[in-house]
Amino acid sequence: MTTPSATGAPLLTIENLCASYGGAWVLKDVSLTMQVGEFLAIIGANTAGKSTLLKAISGLMPQTSGNISFLGHDLLNTPAHRVPTLGIAHVPEGRHVFTEMTVEENLRTGAFTRGKSSGVGDSIARIFDLFPRLKERRTQLAGTLSGGEQQMVAVGRGMMLDPKLLILDEPSLGLAPIVVEEMHDRFHEIHNSGVSVLLVEQNVSLALESAGRAYVMSSGSIEFEGIATELAQDDRIRRAYLGI
Amino acid sequence: MTRFFYPSLAVVAVTVMSLLPLTLDPQGYEIRILCIAMLFAALGQAWNIVGGLANQISLGHAAYFGIGAYTSTILLRLFSLSPWLGGILGMVLAVLFALLLSVPTVRLKGHYFALATLGAGEAMRVIANSWASVTGGPVGISVPYSRESSLWMMQFPTVLPNYYLFLIALVIICLVFWKIQTGALGFRLRAIKENEQAAEVIGVDTYRAKLIASTVSAAITAFMGTLYAQFQFFFDPDTVFGVATISVKMALIAILGGVGTLLGPLLGAAFIIPMEEFANSYFGASVAGLSQFAYGVILVVIILINPRGLVALIGQIKNRIFSKGGSQ
Numbered sequence: 001m002t003t004p005s006a007t008g009a010p011l012l013t014i015e016n017l018c019a020s021y022g023g024a025w026v027l028k029d030v031s032l033t034m035q036v037g038e039f040l041a042i043i044g045a046n047t048a049g050k051s052t053l054l055k056a057i058s059g060l061m062p063q064t065s066g067n068i069s070f071l072g073h074d075l076l077n078t079p080a081h082r083v084p085t086l087g088i089a090h091v092p093e094g095r096h097v098f099t100e101m102t103v104e105e106n107l108r109t110g111a112f113t114r115g116k117s118s119g120v121g122d123s124i125a126r127i128f129d130l131f132p133r134l135k136e137r138r139t140q141l142a143g144t145l146s147g148g149e150q151q152m153v154a155v156g157r158g159m160m161l162d163p164k165l166l167i168l169d170e171p172s173l174g175l176a177p178i179v180v181e182e183m184h185d186r187f188h189e190i191h192n193s194g195v196s197v198l199l200v201e202q203n204v205s206l207a208l209e210s211a212g213r214a215y216v217m218s219s220g221s222i223e224f225e226g227i228a229t230e231l232a233q234d235d236r237i238r239r240a241y242l243g244i
Numbered sequence: 245m246t247r248f249f250y251p252s253l254a255v256v257a258v259t260v261m262s263l264l265p266l267t268l269d270p271q272g273y274e275i276r277i278l279c280i281a282m283l284f285a286a287l288g289q290a291w292n293i294v295g296g297l298a299n300q301i302s303l304g305h306a307a308y309f310g311i312g313a314y315t316s317t318i319l320l321r322l323f324s325l326s327p328w329l330g331g332i333l334g335m336v337l338a339v340l341f342a343l344l345l346s347v348p349t350v351r352l353k354g355h356y357f358a359l360a361t362l363g364a365g366e367a368m369r370v371i372a373n374s375w376a377s378v379t380g381g382p383v384g385i386s387v388p389y390s391r392e393s394s395l396w397m398m399q400f401p402t403v404l405p406n407y408y409l410f411l412i413a414l415v416i417i418c419l420v421f422w423k424i425q426t427g428a429l430g431f432r433l434r435a436i437k438e439n440e441q442a443a444e445v446i447g448v449d450t451y452r453a454k455l456i457a458s459t460v461s462a463a464i465t466a467f468m469g470t471l472y473a474q475f476q477f478f479f480d481p482d483t484v485f486g487v488a489t490i491s492v493k494m495a496l497i498a499i500l501g502g503v504g505t506l507l508g509p510l511l512g513a514a515f516i517i518p519m520e521e522f523a524n525s526y527f528g529a530s531v532a533g534l535s536q537f538a539y540g541v542i543l544v545v546i547i548l549i550n551p552r553g554l555v556a557l558i559g560q561i562k563n564r565i566f567s568k569g570g571s572q
Contacts, residue, residue, distance in 0.1 A: 084445065
């Protein structure tokens with residue numbers, strides 16, 4: 001699938017990004033650009049540095065050098081809690097829902113950065129339209145939901161920000177195939193509503209189906225990038241990740 | 245029903261607590277126990293703001309308590325300054341100490357935070373013991389006693405006014421806790437408690453939220469130190485900066501009662517303080533150390549039955565009774 005709404009205006013620009021945990025370098029000279037309206041995927045094996053890259057964008061990686069700019073804002077010098085106010089919603093790997101809160105309370109936490117509570121009800125209604133299942137479970141504790149439903153809560157919580165960029169870190173991890181399909185349909189719906197999406201996914205074939213363009217990472221560096229449909233035919237990808 | 249149930253319960257409780265001492269000997273043993281119980285309920289509630297809402301298990305709150313007790317007492321001795329003003333100054337110093345302590349500790353979690361705060365409290369105890377020219381050292385310090393009764397100097401011929409000061413303080417602290425718990429800060433702290441990183445990515449300034457909680461808690465604890473000093477008239481570093489006597493006891497009362505709940509520290513103090521007295525007076529004379537042992541055993545049993553404390557235990561019992569009633 002292509003990204004009809006990509007405009008060509010830069011949304012996110014990463015230049016020469018390096019990051020380390022203690023002494024170990026996990027990102028080496030990563031450069032990447034993303035345009036407004038794009039659905040971009042980052043693929044690669046475990047330990048390729050995909051999640052670290054996302055953490056660096058969200059300000060959760062303290063030891064970084066290089067440059068990350070989002071619509072003109074310097075993200076490397078922005079504390080993590082300020083990043084959402086710029087319009088970046090990060091749905092972390094492993095979902096990280098607040099298990100002792102109800103579904104609705106979880107969604108409300110997503111509206112923290114708005115300050116006043118006006119419009120929160122409308123946003124919740126929109127999330128319930130997107131995931132009708134959550135409406136049924138609105139008063140249930142998030143910890144008692146299935147993995148797929150928790151993922152919906154995590155995505156919904158991110159969408160409560162009304163973000164310009166939605167970052168999804170391994171959203172299909174540990175979910176049943178049928179749920180994974182459904183989640184990706186929802187991601188398209190979100191993307192079509194005008195939100196740029198940055199997806200990190202181990203499920204390479206699915207990622208390349210969803211995204212318009214993709215970067216391939218390996219051992220902390222970008223190997224190459226390209227149009228998703230073309231990458232899906234690329235021999236290097238097919239051999240390394242698709243097992244064909 | 246529940247909307248009016250809890251407020252009316254609170255009104256009844258406060259009324260009972262206001263009238264109760266009128267039936268007691270104003271110089272007696274019972275009223276002193278009630279004072280100590282309210283003091284520790286207030287301290288447990290103050291601890292609950294940090295330990296319960298923000299999930300920062302502090303074992304160093306004695307530092308704030310001692311700062312409050314020493315600040316007002318030293319100023320009273322040197323300049324005859326009213327303990328009200330001394331107490332406020334103690335609150336300011338405690339807040340400064342909390343800010344200072346937060347620099348190295350606010351990023352710590354779990355056991356590491358507990359150990360760091362434990363160390364801070366102990367450091368204050370050692371300093372107070374060695375800095376004898378200011379604190380009087382291990383000998384202790386006494387509040388100069390004047391015969392006339394004065395609210396401004398917080399000195400009274402009987403314990404009854406102290407009782408009401410403790411009661412008012414307890415009510416105010418409970419209101420503060422409730423305001424924080426049900427307000428925006430409480431919601432943020434809940435998010436931090438559950439998952440700090442997730443809280444960060446949805447835009448919670450976790451550092452700031454924790455800092456507000458710990459400074460509010462520190463200030464309250466310090467003022468209770470002043471009230472304690474004006475109630476006991478004598479204390480030493482090991483009492484007000486003590487790990488077992490203050491720091492752990494504050495945490496224990498909140499945890500045993502039900503951590504993070506409004507009712508928890510109240511139940512915890514109402515249970516622990518009388519039980520401690522009971523154990524001391526019944527076993528203390530016959531076998532040395534047995535009272536502490538009995539006290540320990542009871543605590544262990546309660547935590548084993550329900551780790552979420554007395555509040556949860558009462559809920560459990562209530563459910564059992566109601567479900568029995570329903571089946572018949």
